[in-house]
Amino acid sequence: MVALAIAVVVATGVVEWQVQRNPTPAVVTTEGLELKYDDGIAEGYVSPHWGGYLVSFSPPFTPFIINKIKICGVTIGNGWEGREFKLQIWDKEQKVLYSASYPFTLFPQADSPIEAETQLHKGLPWIEVAVPNIEVETDFFIHVYAGTMKWQGIHLGADDSVTNKNSDITVAVAEGVYKIRETWPYPKNMWFADKSKVNWMIRVIGQGPE
Numbered sequence: 001m002v003a004l005a006i007a008v009v010v011a012t013g014v015v016e017w018q019v020q021r022n023p024t025p026a027v028v029t030t031e032g033l034e035l036k037y038d039d040g041i042a043e044g045y046v047s048p049h050w051g052g053y054l055v056s057f058s059p060p061f062t063p064f065i066i067n068k069i070k071i072c073g074v075t076i077g078n079g080w081e082g083r084e085f086k087l088q089i090w091d092k093e094q095k096v097l098y099s100a101s102y103p104f105t106l107f108p109q110a111d112s113p114i115e116a117e118t119q120l121h122k123g124l125p126w127i128e129v130a131v132p133n134i135e136v137e138t139d140f141f142i143h144v145y146a147g148t149m150k151w152q153g154i155h156l157g158a159d160d161s162v163t164n165k166n167s168d169i170t171v172a173v174a175e176g177v178y179k180i181r182e183t184w185p186y187p188k189n190m191w192f193a194d195k196s197k198v199n200w201m202i203r204v205i206g207q208g209p210e
């Protein structure tokens with residue numbers, strides 16, 4: 001918090017800064033401020049149920065410049081070469097601020113759910129995706145649309161270290177148009193059927209304006 005206060009003072013007179021009231025927990029790293037809800041260790045890996053993963057964030061101050069997104073996960077199965085997932089940044093009104101596609105092969109691959117289970121026990125890996133300095137003026141969302149199903153494709157790490165207040169899943173209602181899914185679709189016998197326990201392991205790295 002000390003670093004944040006200094007950053008705000010230094011910027012006085014250059015940019016109008018707004019300190020946010022209930023910011024997402026953040027840590028200072030060599031790359032900037034890392035916003036995160038999870039404790040770094042996945043309790044499971046979960047499919048997006050044919051849709052996407054959505055996490056809302058409240059930056060420590062605005063404007064806030066997003067430089068990088070970190071995502072913990074794995075792809076299950078083979079033959080994902082050429083397939084892409086969509087990474088988006090939405091503002092608080094769910095308007096798209098940034099949208100780009102990235103190859104599935106950025107994620108480490110597990111040939112089967114059993115192999116994914118082995119990776120989970122070793123600690124699911126993180127990937128990093130650079131984004132071109134997206135400035136946000138409000139709370140925002142990170143959306144990872146994978147569109148893959150039950151035992152195949154992209155599965156993100158799920159963390160139960162805090163009560164979920166920020167993670168949702170999305171559905172595509174038309175080509176490139178998404179909405180937050182109203183129901184939580186996972187089977188009752190799975191621990192992640194309880195939405196309050198599921199935090200998608202997506203983090204944001206950013207900073208104030210120069």
Ligand SMILES: [Ca+2]
Nearest residue numbers: 039041159160
């Ligand atoms: Ca955890």
